[in-house]
Amino acid sequence: MSSDAKHKPKIAVFKFASCDGCQLSLLDAEEHLLAVAGAVDIAYFPEASRRMLKGPYDIGLVEGSVTTHHDAQRIQQARRQCRTLVTIGACATAGGIQALRNWNDVNEFVSYVYSNPDYIQTLKQSTPIAEHVPVDFELRGCPINKYQLVEFIAATLAGRKPNIPTYSVCLECKRRAAICVAVARGLACLGPVTQAGCGAICPAYGRGCYGCFGPMENPNAKALARRFAELGNDREQILRAFRNFNAWSWQFRAATEEREQQ
Amino acid sequence: MPTRSASAAALSVSALAELISTLQARGYQVIGPAVRDGTIVYSPIERLEDLPAGFSMEQEAGACRLVKRNDGAVFGYAAGPRSLKSFFHPAEIKLISAERDNGTFRIVSDAPSPPRTAFIGVRACEIAAVRIQDRVLLEDRYKDTFYETRRAHAFIVAVNCTAPADTCFCASTNTGPRAREGFDIALTEIVDDGRHVFLAEAGSAAGKELLRELPKAEPAAELRKAAEKALQDAAGSMKRRLDTDGLAQLLYDNFDHPHWDDLASRCLCCANCTLVCPTCFCVAVDEASDVDGRSAERWRRWDSCFTQSFSYIHGGSVRHSPKSRYRQWLTHKFASWSDQFGTLGCVGCGRCIAWCPVGIDVTRELAAFRTSPAAVNSQGGSHD
Structure with a gap:
C-alpha cells in the first residue's frame, strides 16, 4: 500500500x-x-x-x-x-x-x-x-x-511490479490450447514476434495474429518475414502484415525496410 | 473362438466402442484423439464416432495438415500438438488465493479435485515422456502434488504406432514405436484384407480386469505376426534419425560453435517448441492482488526457457540473447538432462519440429554440430 x-x-x-x-x-x-x-x-x-x-x-x-x-x-x-x-x-x-x-x-x-x-x-x-x-x-x-x-x-x-509479460503471443495461444494457425493452416501469423496481452484472441478464432500488441522482447521479425515468403506471401503481403498498428516500432520497421530494399 | 484369457486378445471395432463405454461406466472421463481445427488432438470423447477414423496428419518441419486415409484406420496418425502434459501438468492452474481478514490474511485453497481420466490412443513416445515427467515431478526431492493427483488415477490405453509422421524419430531415441510399459492396455491396429482388428495386450492388473469385460477373440498367431511386422515397418520407415552416441559430450564440446549464431538468426524465441514438448516442465508462478488490496491469487503457468523473464535474477536476465536461450534448450534436452535425470529429455515425438513456426529441426541442427565440430572448449567462452 x-x-x-x-x-x-x-x-x-x-x-x-x-x-x-x-x-x-x-x-x-x-x-x-x-x-x-x-x-x-x-x-x-x-x-x-x-x-x-x-x-x-x-x-x-x-x-x-x-x-x-x-x-x-x-x-x-x-x-x-x-x-x-x-x-x-x-x-x-x-x-x-x-x-x-x-x-x-x-x-x-x-x-x-x-x-x-x-x-x-x-x-x-x-x-x-x-x-x-x-x-x-x-x-x-x-x-x-x-x-x-x-x-x-x-x-x-x-507498490509492486506490474505483472505484464513481454514474451510472445504463442505462450497465451498454447495455454488456451488453441491450434497453431501458422503450422496447421499455413497462415501468416504475427504471434511469434508479437507481445502477449490479448490472450491470443485471433489465433483462437482461426485467424493469424495482427500484431496489435507490437513487438515482443527479442522479436526476430526478419526470420518470420522470410517464413511468410516461404508460405507464398509476396513482398506487398509481407509489408502489409507488419505495417499496421505498430508499423513504426523500430523492430517491425527494420524488418520491413530491409525487405523493401530487396 | 471366444476366450477368457485376458493378457492378450483380438478386439473388433465394436469392442473398441465398448471399451469407451466401459471406461465411462466406471466413472472415467475419456480423453482421446479427435479432429479439431485442422489437426488431431486429445479431446473429451463420448463415443467411438468421435475418434478420427479415416484421418491422418502429414507433418513436416513447420507444417501439419489433416489428410484423409482410405483404409478407415482409427489410429492412423502420429503425435498431435497436445500431449498428456496438458492434462497432468496443466498450462494454467490457480494454486491458492488469499483474503484480507481483520488485519491478517486467510489462505483459501479452492483447487477443484481433478476428474479420473482415461486416455485412449497414447503413443509409446508419450508414455516415455510421462515417465520422464514422473522422474522430474514425483521422484525428485520435492513432489508436485498437482501433477501427482492428476497422474495417480489415470487409465492409459496405449496404441502401438504403425503410422509415424515424417517428423518422428522415436526409433532413434529408443522410445517407440512399441509401448513396452506404463500402460493399462496397449492396442495394435491392423487394417488389411477386409479385416479391421485390434490386438490388445494388458499391461496392468486394471487393464487385465477391464479386458475381461470386453467381447473378444483369442488372437491368432497370424495376427500377432501382422502386428509385429507393422511395428517393424513403422520403425524402419521413419525418415528422421538422431545419432545419440556421444551426444552430450558433442554439445558440451561445442559451446562456442558458430552454428549457434546460425540458429539464433532463424529462431523466433516464441517458445512453441517447449510448449508442445511432452517433457518440458518449466512453469512461472505469478501473484496478483486486486485494486483494493483485499484479495490476492497465486497462479502457476507454463513458462519457457525462451522467455527473457525465465532467467531473470536480481538485475537482469542471465540469458538475454536468443542464441544463449536456444543453446540452453538444446543442451538441456540432449546433454545436461541426462546428468540430472538419467535419460535424454527427448522422446523423438517430433512435435518441436512440426510446431516450430519457422520449421527448425532438432535432428538436422544436432547433425550440423557433428559434421563440423568446432571443438571449442567452453573455458572462457562467450556467454552472449
Whole structure:
C-alpha cells in the first residue's frame, strides 16, 4: 500500500492522435471500475468527466501519438505534470496506424481529404510519445487489454511490479490450447514476434495474429518475414502484415525496410 | 473362438466402442484423439464416432495438415500438438488465493479435485515422456502434488504406432514405436484384407480386469505376426534419425560453435517448441492482488526457457540473447538432462519440429554440430 493511506493517487488521462478506444478500456473495466474509482482520484479525464483538477498528477496515462506541433508542446507539459507517465496503446507506444504516413507524403493525403488543405497543420510523421519525452511504462495493444490496465493500477497502488509479460503471443495461444494457425493452416501469423496481452484472441478464432500488441522482447521479425515468403506471401503481403498498428516500432520497421530494399 | 484369457486378445471395432463405454461406466472421463481445427488432438470423447477414423496428419518441419486415409484406420496418425502434459501438468492452474481478514490474511485453497481420466490412443513416445515427467515431478526431492493427483488415477490405453509422421524419430531415441510399459492396455491396429482388428495386450492388473469385460477373440498367431511386422515397418520407415552416441559430450564440446549464431538468426524465441514438448516442465508462478488490496491469487503457468523473464535474477536476465536461450534448450534436452535425470529429455515425438513456426529441426541442427565440430572448449567462452 502507499505510504500515506489517506493519499489517493491522482490520475490524469491525456489524449493525443488516437481513436479513444484505449481510454474507453478504462471505462469498460466494469467489474473493477468502482474499486479503481475508490482507490484513486481520477483528476483529469476529459473523455469521462467535466471535472478537471489541475496537476501535478501521480500517474498520467497517455493515449495517442504526436502528429501536430501543438501535440509536441502538449506532451512536454503532460510529462512535467506527471510523476509516472504511462503510454496506453499502439498509437502512444509505436505511432499507431496513422504512422503509415511516415513512408509517404502527408501533404498529398491532406490534399485528397480536405477541400481547404490550408487549414490543416500537421507534422510529416506520426511518432510515439517516447520519441518526445521519457516514458516510465508501456501498456501495449490496439486497444489495450483492460485487465492489464487494472493490473498496472493495482500493482502501483500496492507498490509492486506490474505483472505484464513481454514474451510472445504463442505462450497465451498454447495455454488456451488453441491450434497453431501458422503450422496447421499455413497462415501468416504475427504471434511469434508479437507481445502477449490479448490472450491470443485471433489465433483462437482461426485467424493469424495482427500484431496489435507490437513487438515482443527479442522479436526476430526478419526470420518470420522470410517464413511468410516461404508460405507464398509476396513482398506487398509481407509489408502489409507488419505495417499496421505498430508499423513504426523500430523492430517491425527494420524488418520491413530491409525487405523493401530487396 | 471366444476366450477368457485376458493378457492378450483380438478386439473388433465394436469392442473398441465398448471399451469407451466401459471406461465411462466406471466413472472415467475419456480423453482421446479427435479432429479439431485442422489437426488431431486429445479431446473429451463420448463415443467411438468421435475418434478420427479415416484421418491422418502429414507433418513436416513447420507444417501439419489433416489428410484423409482410405483404409478407415482409427489410429492412423502420429503425435498431435497436445500431449498428456496438458492434462497432468496443466498450462494454467490457480494454486491458492488469499483474503484480507481483520488485519491478517486467510489462505483459501479452492483447487477443484481433478476428474479420473482415461486416455485412449497414447503413443509409446508419450508414455516415455510421462515417465520422464514422473522422474522430474514425483521422484525428485520435492513432489508436485498437482501433477501427482492428476497422474495417480489415470487409465492409459496405449496404441502401438504403425503410422509415424515424417517428423518422428522415436526409433532413434529408443522410445517407440512399441509401448513396452506404463500402460493399462496397449492396442495394435491392423487394417488389411477386409479385416479391421485390434490386438490388445494388458499391461496392468486394471487393464487385465477391464479386458475381461470386453467381447473378444483369442488372437491368432497370424495376427500377432501382422502386428509385429507393422511395428517393424513403422520403425524402419521413419525418415528422421538422431545419432545419440556421444551426444552430450558433442554439445558440451561445442559451446562456442558458430552454428549457434546460425540458429539464433532463424529462431523466433516464441517458445512453441517447449510448449508442445511432452517433457518440458518449466512453469512461472505469478501473484496478483486486486485494486483494493483485499484479495490476492497465486497462479502457476507454463513458462519457457525462451522467455527473457525465465532467467531473470536480481538485475537482469542471465540469458538475454536468443542464441544463449536456444543453446540452453538444446543442451538441456540432449546433454545436461541426462546428468540430472538419467535419460535424454527427448522422446523423438517430433512435435518441436512440426510446431516450430519457422520449421527448425532438432535432428538436422544436432547433425550440423557433428559434421563440423568446432571443438571449442567452453573455458572462457562467450556467454552472449
